[in-house]
Amino acid sequence: MAQDMTLLWGSGSPPCWRVMIALEEKNLQGYNSKLLSFEKGEQKSKEVLDINPRGQLPSFKHGNVVVNESYAACFYLESRFKSQGTKLIPDDPTEQALMYQRTFEGLTFYEKLASVLFYEYYVPEEEQHDSALKRNKENLSTEIKLWEGYLAKLGSGSHLAGPALTLADVVVFPTVAFLFRFGLSAERYPKLGEYYALLKDRPSVKASWPPHWLENPKGQDTLKDL
Template identity: 45%
Template structure:
């Protein structure tokens, strides 16, 4: 096993954490990985052990021997470049094919800025009596427009960039699963539902499924999506 010099701090249900976890599993590095599941509710991400590796006090935080990487996307890229074999590449070796994968990876930030931040974080962080329901209606329409784009990308194909699971799926799936967990039905987005159903039974995804999602229901913040 290549992973005994590694260590991962992660939090359950966090998309930024889940992404590198899926990559680790795809590379056969997840099983037996030295790790700590930090509890956000106990502020363990601000604990001394995390801060020593990542002064920002955030997870994921990843150690590989002398290497420290603390940004979700950076860990994914590092693992991809260092631990890929021919049969588990997540970024195609064809440079032209890789362009689309990079496109969807970076484009996935829109799911955060159009759905997670204006709807989920807004509900979490704004006192109930100060929540602007009119604003939420507008933001819900924007979020639907964003989901429609991704639903379109999946028309006629199983994965975001064709018939292979790629880094684009690693970046996007955890966010879509989080939306479902948060009450989204995707009633208007059949391709997204089919996609989430398919990917959630992928071994790397099953192995890294957020533990606290298994035995609890999420809030229904996104029930209008």
Template identity: 80%
Template sequence: MAQDMTLLWGSGSPPCWRVMIALEEKKLQGYNSRLLSFDKMEHKSQQVLDINPRGQVPSFKHGNVVVNESYAACFYLESRFKSQGTKLIPDGPEEQALMYQRMFEGLSLYDKLSAVIFYDYYVPEGERLESALKRNTETLVTELKLWEGYLEKLGSGSYLAGKDFTMTDVVVFPTVATAFRFGLSAGRYPKLGAYHALMKERPSIKASWPPHWLENLKGQDTLKDI
């Protein structure tokens, strides 16, 4: 069944990584994996546009079914292969509600992180303001402290929505990992640091770890002082 799947992706892209983790957790190894270069603008190639007219990755196709939005693709895989691999959506109403709440809150974390680490990329040089970056950084710190509090309340060894690994971890962990890749301090954010360490040992995470991160272990220090 995985042979009928094609994923076009870019290394280090949290949206792409979400889908890759979901595929691993649902035991769907063996899909057609095509790594594209952002530097060469391959995500704007005709190969991508044929699947995703937005010219973005991930671009995901299963047979004749196309699902390009990362959250949608992850939900599709869980729904289509519900009885296979890891159960990503809990049955209990309280557990399910918390899972949905945290996974969609993850979009806020992703946006606030991107506003800091990709500030120079998104904002033209002549429009950049130190005050805007400072404000974005303060907003990110507030968000990170919120997630620290969530994990503290759940207790040691917890995932983002409880004691069990869920869809929340599939879609939010890539954002957390990106924060640490850009220098976030585990000493300053110990609960997030412990969660990051816990997740790095999971087989699906090891199997999908961004290749260019493996080639260059150092990362960047953009967040080292926040």
């Protein structure tokens, strides 16, 4: 089963991490895993382009099925292997609706994070402006407060869509982990801090933790003032 799967990925990529957590939660260990280097431009290699013409990571293949978008891959894995591992889409209609809502809000959350952390990577130097980065930070701060409020309403010890882990957590946790890796204050955002602590030692998360974070546990302080 998992032996028919290939995942090409990069360390510290939230989209890659989402798929890796989903694979772990569905008990699909033993897939063909290949770590590639963004610094060396290996995401543009023929090996990747043969699976993913966009030249992006993750690139995921299961038999003859190719699913490269991280959200799509996570949904595919839950649908294809719904009877094994963790049930990631709840049966309860209310929890299911909240799961879908938070899952897709997670796209906006990650985009606002990326607009700050990866600003210099995505924006050509001649187009970079301090005012734009300041605005991006303000937008991210507003977004973080929104998620802090979501968790406050659900109560202590909750996941994003209720008491159990769902696809919403699979796709959003990497974004939250990045926030704290880059200096977000758990004292200022206690509910997000509690949520991060709840999931960071989960077996699926520990098994897929970015290798270069393990090598260098100390993060940066880019977001310490948010």
